[in-house]
Amino acid sequence: MPDAAIHDPVAMMLDVLDLDSGAARTTEDIFTGASHPMPTGRIFGGQVLAQAIIAADRTTGDDRIPHSMHGYFLRPGDASQGLTLSVDRIHDGRSFSTRRTQAFQQGVPIFSMISSFEREDPGLEHQASAPRDVLSPEAAQERFAGVALHPLSRRLLTDSPIEVVHADGAIYDRVEGDASAQQNVWMRTRRPIGDDPALHRAVLAYMSDLTIQETVLRAHGVAWSSPGLKVASLDHAMWWHRPARVDEWLLYAQESPSARGGRGLATGRLFTRDGERVPDAD
Numbered sequence: 001m002p003d004a005a006i007h008d009p010v011a012m013m014l015d016v017l018d019l020d021s022g023a024a025r026t027t028e029d030i031f032t033g034a035s036h037p038m039p040t041g042r043i044f045g046g047q048v049l050a051q052a053i054i055a056a057d058r059t060t061g062d063d064r065i066p067h068s069m070h071g072y073f074l075r076p077g078d079a080s081q082g083l084t085l086s087v088d089r090i091h092d093g094r095s096f097s098t099r100r101t102q103a104f105q106q107g108v109p110i111f112s113m114i115s116s117f118e119r120e121d122p123g124l125e126h127q128a129s130a131p132r133d134v135l136s137p138e139a140a141q142e143r144f145a146g147v148a149l150h151p152l153s154r155r156l157l158t159d160s161p162i163e164v165v166h167a168d169g170a171i172y173d174r175v176e177g178d179a180s181a182q183q184n185v186w187m188r189t190r191r192p193i194g195d196d197p198a199l200h201r202a203v204l205a206y207m208s209d210l211t212i213q214e215t216v217l218r219a220h221g222v223a224w225s226s227p228g229l230k231v232a233s234l235d236h237a238m239w240w241h242r243p244a245r246v247d248e249w250l251l252y253a254q255e256s257p258s259a260r261g262g263r264g265l266a267t268g269r270l271f272t273r274d275g276e277r278v279p280d281a282d
Helices: 003-007 009-017 045-057 137-143 151-159 197-208 214-218
Strands: 020-024 028-033 065-073 083-092 096-105 108-118 162-166 182-189 235-240 250-260 263-272 277-281
Touching: 009 045, 009 197, 028 045, 045 065, 045 083, 045 096, 045 108, 045 197, 045 235, 065 197, 137 162, 182 214, 197 235, 197 250, 197 263, 197 277, 214 250, 214 263
Parallel strands: none
Antiparallel strands: 020 028, 028 083, 065 108, 065 235, 083 096, 096 108, 162 182, 182 250, 235 277, 250 263, 263 277
């Protein structure tokens, strides 16, 4: 990884998302990618989501854009190693294309995803409204500016290419106020990343795996620093509704409708600052 990427988290992320093409076959395409460092030593799930959608996107025509993906995390990934992504061209129709992408480390699959791409056509359109009375990112930063952070939490925030501001207060070290299964989080990349729509869609996938598990923890008053806490994503789905820039503030409205048996369901809706709904994730 270039030296510049080590000191610039956004450059690090962009370098990781710049996949190399390997041997290509008629029905399968092979790509390789790096992993960016993580304090835990495990690959960040959002990294694999973004790499998988980029790999699948490269096997479709210029007139196709992703509208949905459904993925399963099969094994923990090793952040000290790169990975190989294999794409199967399952179907290409007049309006839709379907791809299966699997990510491997040391020959073993760690992630499997089905994604669908469409040729955009005019049609019916509506959207749910963005949450009201949510603190702006500037107001939230000012309100929670003096909150002390655990060293690991501070390192994760500093090293992240994504700027994250909790409108309801973060739960890194403690959960303030009443337990709630909802929260609102503002996100954007730490600097502009250019105008490539495919890259912005991929970084949306990267961002969608950040903080979404927190509604399960917040509902029970559990902070990230709780002794013995272990959290891992089992599966992840995402729908792209409208284009959005990830280097401008996006509101991630999250909730957890259910938890049982050590598993929690968390969903999220992303809105632009002016209230336009972009992707959903769960």
